[in-house]
Amino acid sequence: xxxxxxxxxxxxxxxxxxxxxxxxITGPVSDWATDFSHLEPEWSADPYPIQDDLRQRCPIAHTDxxxxxxxxxxxxxVAAIAYDTDRFSSRSIIMGNFRPPADxxxxxxxxxxxxxxxxxxxxxxxxxxAFTKTAISRQEPATRAFCHELIxxxxxxxxxxxxxxxxxxxxxRVIADMLGFPPxxxxxxxxxxxxxLEGINLPPEDRIERMEGLFxxxxxxxxxxxxxxxxxxxxxxxxxxxxxxxxxxxHVTGAMALLLIAGIDTTWSAIGSSxxxxxxxxxxxxxxVAEPGLLPTAxxxxxxxxxxxxxxxxxxQDMHWHGxxxxxxxxxxxxxxxxNRDPAQFDRAGEVVIDREMNRHAAFGLGIHRCLGSHLAxxxxxVALEVWLERIPEFSxxxxxxxxxxxxxxxxxxxxPLRISAPG
Amino acid sequence: xxVQIDPERCQGHGRCYDLAPDLFGDDEEGYGQVLGDGTVSxxxxxxxxxxxxxxPEHAIEVS
Numbered sequence: 001x002x003x004x005x006x007x008x009x010x011x012x013x014x015x016x017x018x019x020x021x022x023x024x025i026t027g028p029v030s031d032w033a034t035d036f037s038h039l040e041p042e043w044s045a046d047p048y049p050i051q052d053d054l055r056q057r058c059p060i061a062h063t064d065x066x067x068x069x070x071x072x073x074x075x076x077x078v079a080a081i082a083y084d085t086d087r088f089s090s091r092s093i094i095m096g097n098f099r100p101p102a103d104x105x106x107x108x109x110x111x112x113x114x115x116x117x118x119x120x121x122x123x124x125x126x127x128x129x130a131f132t133k134t135a136i137s138r139q140e141p142a143t144r145a146f147c148h149e150l151i152x153x154x155x156x157x158x159x160x161x162x163x164x165x166x167x168x169x170x171x172x173r174v175i176a177d178m179l180g181f182p183p184x185x186x187x188x189x190x191x192x193x194x195x196x197l198e199g200i201n202l203p204p205e206d207r208i209e210r211m212e213g214l215f216x217x218x219x220x221x222x223x224x225x226x227x228x229x230x231x232x233x234x235x236x237x238x239x240x241x242x243x244x245x246x247x248x249x250x251h252v253t254g255a256m257a258l259l260l261i262a263g264i265d266t267t268w269s270a271i272g273s274s275x276x277x278x279x280x281x282x283x284x285x286x287x288x289v290a291e292p293g294l295l296p297t298a299x300x301x302x303x304x305x306x307x308x309x310x311x312x313x314x315x316x317q318d319m320h321w322h323g324x325x326x327x328x329x330x331x332x333x334x335x336x337x338x339x340n341r342d343p344a345q346f347d348r349a350g351e352v353v354i355d356r357e358m359n360r361h362a363a364f365g366l367g368i369h370r371c372l373g374s375h376l377a378x379x380x381x382x383v384a385l386e387v388w389l390e391r392i393p394e395f396s397x398x399x400x401x402x403x404x405x406x407x408x409x410x411x412x413x414x415x416x417p418l419r420i421s422a423p424g
Numbered sequence: 425x426x427v428q429i430d431p432e433r434c435q436g437h438g439r440c441y442d443l444a445p446d447l448f449g450d451d452e453e454g455y456g457q458v459l460g461d462g463t464v465s466x467x468x469x470x471x472x473x474x475x476x477x478x479x480p481e482h483a484i485e486v487s
Binding site for chain 2: 125128129131132133134296300357358359360361362364366368370374375378
């Protein structure tokens with residue numbers, strides 16, 4: 001056994017005791033301009049008409065839910081907030097009914113996504129090298145082989161669930177490999193993802209129990225790596241230093257939680273939404289099958305139009321901002337999907353134009369928190385679509401009413417039954 | 425034509441080295457780097473313009 005006193009088991013999540021809880025308010029939204037909620041089924045099913053309407057009549061919407069928050073829908077406002085780390089903190093990036101205490105900044109619970117300057121720079125720098133396009137290209141052959149294995153399993157089937165049987169498994173397998181977690185733990189990863197991102201309106205005791213389950217699992221993985229060090233990100237984080245000091249246990253497990261959670265359902269959503277679009281738009285499908293060279297361009301358009309990720313910020317101090325009165329600790333629901341459909345920024349913003357050449361979209365965020373895993377996500381999305389289109393060039397929705405979407409800040413299909421041609 | 429990257433703006437999205445790999449590469453942290461002195465041959469002008477109009481951070485300048 002390797003002794004590393006940082007990782008002696010302690011009850012996790014002590015900050016849960018010190019943060020502020022707000023009343024849980026659920027149920028139908030009365031007016032999206034004054035009572036929005038990204039956790040209601042209407043939003044999950046189709047948020048775009050809601051966002052388009054708000055952008056015209058109330059471009060910074062408000063809600064009293066979650067203890068108070070704002071929803072900007074113009075590209076210009078979303079970008080301004082993403083760039084303004086002086087006035088908007090990332091100390092929590094999941095809008096819900098719990099605000100961690102102010103002194104958790106600038107590190108936050110899951111660095112670097114939860115970190116503010118100046119600490120953010122150092123926490124991010126530790127991880128950048130593992131996520132460059134060049135580093136990620138080493139994962140491509142295994143990712144491609146795995147996609148083929150998933151399609152092989154669909155042999156003889158007329159209908160397959162592209163979300164549950166294909167999209168979700170790809171990022172799970174890749175991130176498990178990168179972190180050095182057992183690949184068979186995939187079903188547990190799905191539980192963790194749902195707990196963190198979708199269980200926002202559950203009672204606090206349920207949320208705490210679920211988070212403890214995640215951090216207990218991560219500590220088990222840390223101990224396994226202490227006993228058996230190997231060439232992966234977990235061992236790297238255990239040995240990494242900032243300012244000549246080893247990272248705290250909370251930093252190590254927080255960063256692992258981030259990579260695990262953010263690495264899975266985001267890309268799962270992007271792959272699923274792209275296949276959903278192609279299943280409903282046979283002209284686009286036919287064209288992409290005939291012109292595989294167009295895929296990198298089309299993929300950026302899917303990322304723009306169906307951007308899976310919405311972030312959150314907390315307002316640092318009371319202020320008048322772009323016409324509204326924000327209070328300290330108000331949430332900002334930072335909707336990159338809404339920014340990506342702003343007609344002031346994009347021609348034919350509401351249409352999916354698969355050969356769009358000028359596409360300055362913000363699907364991976366803007367500014368210092370640009371998605372660390374964007375090169376990984378792009379590789380996975382490209383390979384997943386290449387393999388699917390090569391093997392199953394003909395498909396359509398088997399039952400439009402059976403398609404379901406995830407709730408909360410990461411949006412993508414969770415059930416996507418497709419009628420498929422025999423896999424080639 | 426010459427291209428330049430503003431390192432204050434670049435966040436490592438990598439659109440430039442995806443779209444114009446003859447003109448841009450990545451450094452060890454994924455930030456964009458101009459290859460050589462940034463001179464763009466007439467053949468590469470289209471890719472240079474694509475890189476400019478797809479950089480989410482407006483970090484690429486053409487002169």
